[in-house]
Amino acid sequence: MDRRTLLQGISVGVALATPAIAQTQPTVRWRMATAWPRSLDTLYGSAEALCRRIGQISEGRFEIRPFPGGELVPALQTFDAVQGGSVECGHILSTNFIGKSPALGFDGGLPFGLNSRQQTTWLNEGSGRDLLRALYRKFDVVNHVVGNVGVQMGGFYRKEIRTVEDLNGLKMRIGGFGGRILAKLGAVPQQLAASDIYAALERGTIDAAEWVGPADDEKLGFYKVARYYYTPGWWEGSGSITGIVNVAAWEALPPAFKEMFEVAAAEQNSLMMARYDARNPDALRRMVAQGTQLRTFPRAVMEAAYKASFETFDEVAAQNEDFRT
Structure with missing residues (x-):
C-alpha cells in the first residue's frame, strides 16, 4: 500500500468514527x-x-x-x-x-x-x-x-437617621438577619425583589431601601427618590x-x-x-453629582445594632441546632 492510499484510508476512518465519538458524549x-x-x-x-x-x-x-x-x-x-x-x-x-x-x-x-x-x-x-x-x-x-x-452600603433613606429613635416605625426594604435586627430597634423590615424596590420607595410605601452598593444602587435608581445614602451596610460583612x-x-x-x-x-x-x-467608585461619584448626600450611621446606632445582633444570634442558637453548631 502506498502512502497516498494509506492516508486516504485514515481520512475515511476518521470521518466515519467522528459521529460515533460525538454520540458517546452526553x-x-x-x-x-x-x-x-x-x-x-x-x-x-x-x-x-x-x-x-x-x-x-x-x-x-x-x-x-x-x-x-x-x-x-x-x-x-x-x-x-x-x-x-x-x-x-x-x-x-x-x-x-x-x-x-x-x-x-x-x-x-x-x-x-x-x-x-x-x-x-x-x-x-x-x-x-x-x-x-x-x-x-x-x-x-x-x-x-x-x-x-x-x-456594602447602608442604603438610601428619605430622611436622616440621627438617633436610634429615628428607626422607630421606619419601613425599610431589607431581608435576612438585617431585617430581624432592625425590627428589634423599632424598624419595619420588608423583603422585596430588586425590581419592586424603586416603585415602593417612590410611592412612599417604604421609607428606605438597601440593596448592595453604588454600582447596583445607581442602576436601580434609588438616588432619584431618596436623598440620603448611608454607610456601612453592617448587616452583612x-x-x-x-x-x-x-x-x-x-x-x-x-x-x-x-x-x-x-x-x-x-x-x-x-x-x-x-x-x-x-x-463602585465611579457610580458613587455620579450619584453624588446628582445630589445624593452621603452619611455615616451615628455611633449610637451602630452600637445598638451590634448589641441587637449578638442578642439575636444567642436567641437563634438556642432554638436551632444547625446555627448553634
Missing part, C-alpha cells in the same frame, strides 16, 4: 433561575458569564440558560423552584431565605460578620464548605460559591452569592461536567468582586 441542557433583574450587569451578568463559561469549557455539551428574576419564577421563589426540581439551578443571595434555616446566614453573610477574604478562607481552609454542603443537602440542593459583592443546584440534577451529571461547574463557579467568585471594586 448533552445536558439546564435552566438557571436568578434572583436578579437583567439590568444588574454585575449580578445577573455574572450568572450569564458563569453559564457561558460552562458552555465554552464543555464545547457546547453542557448548556445552561440563565433567566432574570420573574421570568421563570418570582425572584424570591428561586430557592423553592430549585429545591422542587422545576428548574435545575439558581443564582441567589442565601440570606434572603433564612426562613428555611437561619444557618443559611453563614453562607450569605451575617451582621458584623466576615469580610470577603475571611469568608473565602473559612470556606476553603476552614470547615465552611463541608458544613454548608451538609446544610443545603437537607433541602435537596447542592451549593456553590459563585461570587461576592464585598462590603460581605454578601456571598450562591449557585444552587437541585441534588437529583447534580447527581445525574457526569463527573467531568461537575468539575466544569465548580471551575466556572470559582472563576466567577473572583471576577465578581473585581467588577464591583472597579465600578
Whole structure:
C-alpha cells in the first residue's frame, strides 16, 4: 500500500468514527433561575458569564440558560423552584431565605460578620464548605460559591437617621438577619425583589431601601427618590452569592461536567468582586453629582445594632441546632 492510499484510508476512518465519538458524549441542557433583574450587569451578568463559561469549557455539551428574576419564577421563589426540581439551578443571595434555616446566614453573610477574604478562607481552609454542603443537602440542593459583592452600603433613606429613635416605625426594604435586627430597634423590615424596590420607595410605601452598593444602587435608581445614602451596610460583612443546584440534577451529571461547574463557579467568585471594586467608585461619584448626600450611621446606632445582633444570634442558637453548631 502506498502512502497516498494509506492516508486516504485514515481520512475515511476518521470521518466515519467522528459521529460515533460525538454520540458517546452526553448533552445536558439546564435552566438557571436568578434572583436578579437583567439590568444588574454585575449580578445577573455574572450568572450569564458563569453559564457561558460552562458552555465554552464543555464545547457546547453542557448548556445552561440563565433567566432574570420573574421570568421563570418570582425572584424570591428561586430557592423553592430549585429545591422542587422545576428548574435545575439558581443564582441567589442565601440570606434572603433564612426562613428555611437561619444557618443559611453563614453562607450569605451575617451582621458584623466576615469580610470577603475571611469568608473565602473559612470556606476553603476552614470547615465552611463541608458544613454548608451538609446544610443545603437537607433541602435537596447542592451549593456553590459563585461570587461576592464585598462590603456594602447602608442604603438610601428619605430622611436622616440621627438617633436610634429615628428607626422607630421606619419601613425599610431589607431581608435576612438585617431585617430581624432592625425590627428589634423599632424598624419595619420588608423583603422585596430588586425590581419592586424603586416603585415602593417612590410611592412612599417604604421609607428606605438597601440593596448592595453604588454600582447596583445607581442602576436601580434609588438616588432619584431618596436623598440620603448611608454607610456601612453592617448587616452583612460581605454578601456571598450562591449557585444552587437541585441534588437529583447534580447527581445525574457526569463527573467531568461537575468539575466544569465548580471551575466556572470559582472563576466567577473572583471576577465578581473585581467588577464591583472597579465600578463602585465611579457610580458613587455620579450619584453624588446628582445630589445624593452621603452619611455615616451615628455611633449610637451602630452600637445598638451590634448589641441587637449578638442578642439575636444567642436567641437563634438556642432554638436551632444547625446555627448553634
